[in-house]
Amino acid sequence: MIDGERVTYEYAGPAAAAPAYHTHSPSMDGTLRPIGPSGFSDSMLRVRQLGPLGLGRHFRGAAGTSASTTRPRVLILGSGWGGAKLARGLDKDKYDAKARTLDLEKQYVSCEGIFTGRSFDVSFDYLVVACGNKTNTFNTPGVAEREGEEVFFLKHLHHARQIRNRIIECIERAANPTLTDAERARLLSFVVVGAGPTSCEFTSALSDFLRDDVAKWYPEEAKQAKVTLVEAGPRILGPFDAALAEYYRGHLVARGVEMRTATSVTEVWHGDDREGNHTTHARLSDGGTLPFGAMVWSAGLALVRFVERLDALPKQELGVSSLDGSQRLLTDSSLRVPGTRGRVFAIGDCAGVEGAQLPPTASVAEQQAAYLTHCFNQHYCAFDPSTDADLPPPGPVRPAASPVSLAFFLDYLFTPTPAFRYVEPGSLASLGSRAGVMDGSKSELGLPSVTGWAAIVAWRGACWTKQLSWSNMLLIPMFWFKSAVLGRDISRSLIFSIYLFFSV
Numbered sequence: 001m002i003d004g005e006r007v008t009y010e011y012a013g014p015a016a017a018a019p020a021y022h023t024h025s026p027s028m029d030g031t032l033r034p035i036g037p038s039g040f041s042d043s044m045l046r047v048r049q050l051g052p053l054g055l056g057r058h059f060r061g062a063a064g065t066s067a068s069t070t071r072p073r074v075l076i077l078g079s080g081w082g083g084a085k086l087a088r089g090l091d092k093d094k095y096d097a098k099a100r101t102l103d104l105e106k107q108y109v110s111c112e113g114i115f116t117g118r119s120f121d122v123s124f125d126y127l128v129v130a131c132g133n134k135t136n137t138f139n140t141p142g143v144a145e146r147e148g149e150e151v152f153f154l155k156h157l158h159h160a161r162q163i164r165n166r167i168i169e170c171i172e173r174a175a176n177p178t179l180t181d182a183e184r185a186r187l188l189s190f191v192v193v194g195a196g197p198t199s200c201e202f203t204s205a206l207s208d209f210l211r212d213d214v215a216k217w218y219p220e221e222a223k224q225a226k227v228t229l230v231e232a233g234p235r236i237l238g239p240f241d242a243a244l245a246e247y248y249r250g251h252l253v254a255r256g257v258e259m260r261t262a263t264s265v266t267e268v269w270h271g272d273d274r275e276g277n278h279t280t281h282a283r284l285s286d287g288g289t290l291p292f293g294a295m296v297w298s299a300g301l302a303l304v305r306f307v308e309r310l311d312a313l314p315k316q317e318l319g320v321s322s323l324d325g326s327q328r329l330l331t332d333s334s335l336r337v338p339g340t341r342g343r344v345f346a347i348g349d350c351a352g353v354e355g356a357q358l359p360p361t362a363s364v365a366e367q368q369a370a371y372l373t374h375c376f377n378q379h380y381c382a383f384d385p386s387t388d389a390d391l392p393p394p395g396p397v398r399p400a401a402s403p404v405s406l407a408f409f410l411d412y413l414f415t416p417t418p419a420f421r422y423v424e425p426g427s428l429a430s431l432g433s434r435a436g437v438m439d440g441s442k443s444e445l446g447l448p449s450v451t452g453w454a455a456i457v458a459w460r461g462a463c464w465t466k467q468l469s470w471s472n473m474l475l476i477p478m479f480w481f482k483s484a485v486l487g488r489d490i491s492r493s494l495i496f497s498i499y500l501f502f503s504v
Contacts, residue, residue: 071095072385074376075122078130082348082365084468086128089373094381095126107343125385128372129307129329129337129346133360136302142268143297150280151268154198154298163296165492167206170293171214172492174221183277187293188225191282193265194299195231196238197429200248202296203229207255208432213488227257228290230282232264232299237437239359240427244437247451251431260284268295301360303328307350314338316352328352333419334375334393335368342391345372353420363403363425370400371420399423401445404465410445428459433484 074095076083108123135153137143143151152163167190173179174187192203206227215222229236229252236252236259237245253259267283281291307329314337315327329346331337331353337344348365358364379394396416401423402408414423426443430436436455440447450458460480467473 072125072381073123074126074128075124076128076130078132078348078350080130080132080348080365081362082132082369083128083130085366085369086130086347086372088468089370089377091377091381095376125343126376126380127344129344129350130348130365130369131304131307131350132365133301133349134304135297136300137297138300140265140267142270143265146268146270146280147297150270150293151295151297154202154296163294166294167209168490168492171218171221171225174224174293175218180275180277182273182291183275183279185224185226186279186281186291188221189228189290189292190225191228191230191290191292191295193230193282193295193297195229195233195236195261196298197240197427199229199231199296199298200236200252201430202298203227203252203257204255204430204432207252207257209488211255213490216487217490228260228292229257230260230263230265230284230290232262232285234262236261237429240429240437240439241441241449244439244449244451248429248431248437251435260286263288265299301349303350313340313344316354330354335372335420336391341388343385347372356422358422364422367400367422368420371397374398393418401425403445404462406465413445428455428462430456430459433480 071093072095074090076087079087108121135155147153148162150166152166153159154163170187170190174184179187190206192199192206210222210225210227214225235242235245236249240248249259264285265282266285268280269283270278270280273279279291280293280295281289282295283289308327310329314330316330328349329337329351331346331351333353333355335345335347335351335353336342337346347368349360351368352358374397375394378397380391383389383391385391396418397420398411398416399414399421400411401414402410403425414421424442424444426441426445426447427439428436434456435452436459438447438450438455438458440449464473464476467476
């Protein structure tokens with residue numbers, strides 16, 4: 001599977017069973033099998049070189065077979081909401097489905113192992129670009145330089161681990177009685193940049209964590225802790241109804257969160273203070289200065305590098321401030337990239353449908369993945385991609401309108417069409433563990449706008465139904481129950497703590 005920049009492979013089986021992979025390394029003689037989003041291997045891959053133009057060509061692999069001698073191969077770049085849903089939904093009896101993160105250009109991709117340095121090429125019959133976006137720093141001085149130290153993005157799982165460890169580290173260090181009041185205040189100052197749904201949910205969760213869990217072990221530090229939300233726009237939760245956004249803001253203020261709207265971070269500075277202590281602070285557009293121990297930057301999105309470098313493919317001017325005016329891949333109404341004879345598709349945040357302005361949200365990516373799943377399984381499977389003919393348009397496809405899989409009957413409210421149609425389901429945002437907001441003002445499903453317990457139940461239900469396995473669907477409610485009854489674990493590394501316990 002993929003995380004936007006890298007790919008994980010696991011080797012198994014004899015070389016004769018391998019699909020059409022061309023290797024530059026004689027030691028790489030096994031088949032390639034995708035492993036899950038949380039899997040690890042020594043073969044973390046990144047693109048070293050892009051293949052030449054030539055969509056009609058098929059490159060022979062280590063086993064000497066063409067990419068189209070058996071089932072057509074679908075190469076999926078990205079393991080986010082869109083890529084993962086498409087990979088799981090494809091009929092494996094009709095396609096060899098691979099989920100990979102690779103830089104690409106046309107009919108094959110040259111890759112290099114980050115740790116091993118081994119190189120090989122991957123060919124495809126159909127390519128689906130679903131690599132999503134990365135965090136946008138807007139070239140703010142100091143943000144990229146301090147990323148992973150005091151500044152953290154909120155995009156991947158390892159970011160969440162870094163944030164958790166840094167916050168607990170700051171609290172532990174602040175308990176040192178030899179610190180000055182100024183240094184203690186800096187360590188206990190937590191800044192969140194950006195006030196979209198992700199940032200607001202994190203801010204409310206952090207507030208809960210400090211109030212409900214940290215206070216049990218570090219009562220004085222929890223009282224002194226300060227959370228600040230910085231937003232360049234006039235209000236928080238810009239996509240939500242104004243009344244719901246004000247409701248959310250009021251609850252954050254009641255929890256002690258300092259709100260700084262119409263304010264942006266112009267620079268992140270770090271150095272030593274007069275006493276020789278290392279310090280970091282944010283310089284703001286209103287002329288103020290904000291010392292901090294940890295900053296979570298979730299202010300916008302930017303295209304990943306390989307999409308920016310795909311100059312041979314048509315692009316769409318976004319005109320969306322959150323993406324800093326970047327260009328993303330242009331597709332037609334069937335999600336196909338023009339000029340590729342129907343061999344290259346693009347979905348999710350990295351793509352834009354011609355004539356439509358779709359938001360860069362998970363619901364768009366999921367509905368696009370469901371649309372392509374139906375197209376591949378029901379329509380494209382009868383087409384021979386080894387020919388030079390253009391892929392014919394698909395037949396009618398019913399929109400995947402339901403925001404949760406268990407409510408699939410909602411799809412039947414809409415008429416099937418050959419072109420992709422996005423159905424607005426509404427928006428959800430959690431407000432800690434006990435409340436939330438649900439905005440149904442734009443919903444095409446007729447959902448209401450609610451707040452409080454009803455909204456958090458809807459939010460948790462939606463998250464629960466989107467899990468990839470039954471084991472996760474059983475474990476997650478258990479973790480929710482554990483957190484509600486026993487509280488969250490506040491050790492910096494649970495695995496390391498268990499290791500120490502059994503080593504004694």
